Amino acid sequence: MAAGKSMKELQLEVDTYISQFKEGYFSPLALLARLTEELGELAREVNHYYGEKPKKATETEKEIKEELGDLLFVVICFANSLNIDLEEAHDYVMQKFNTRDKDRWTRIKPNEEE
Numbered sequence: 001m002a003a004g005k006s007m008k009e010l011q012l013e014v015d016t017y018i019s020q021f022k023e024g025y026f027s028p029l030a031l032l033a034r035l036t037e038e039l040g041e042l043a044r045e046v047n048h049y050y051g052e053k054p055k056k057a058t059e060t061e062k063e064i065k066e067e068l069g070d071l072l073f074v075v076i077c078f079a080n081s082l083n084i085d086l087e088e089a090h091d092y093v094m095q096k097f098n099t100r101d102k103d104r105w106t107r108i109k110p111n112e113e114e
Contacts, residue, residue, distance in 0.1 A: 007087040014076040025081035035074045042067040 005013070018025055026034065045064050047053045055061075079086045 007090065008085075010072075011076055011080055011086060014073060015080050018077065018080070025077055028078070028081065031074060031078040031081060035071070035078060038067065038071045038074050042071055 025031070041062075042064065045062055045067050048055045049064060076086065078084075079089070
């Protein structure tokens, strides 16, 4: 997998993959269920690494990175199935945060040590 892919390239890559199957994209409701399932798997891994619940000896080793990748794949499927450009969606959200929440957090001043 090449590094530095744009969101449009990621969406096209997923669409190319899904388009090879007769079933195509799942329904929005099924994709929402898949998204919820993947989010639960991510939560479980985060809890194993950072929480108080260690893995059982019988559980397979997974990484947070893998679970985030699964979640991203389903988000892209969801967006593609509804013809949503995720780059546009991202730009909209960033505009919202840069206006609505511009003074919500304490900004780091130039030359200020973190």
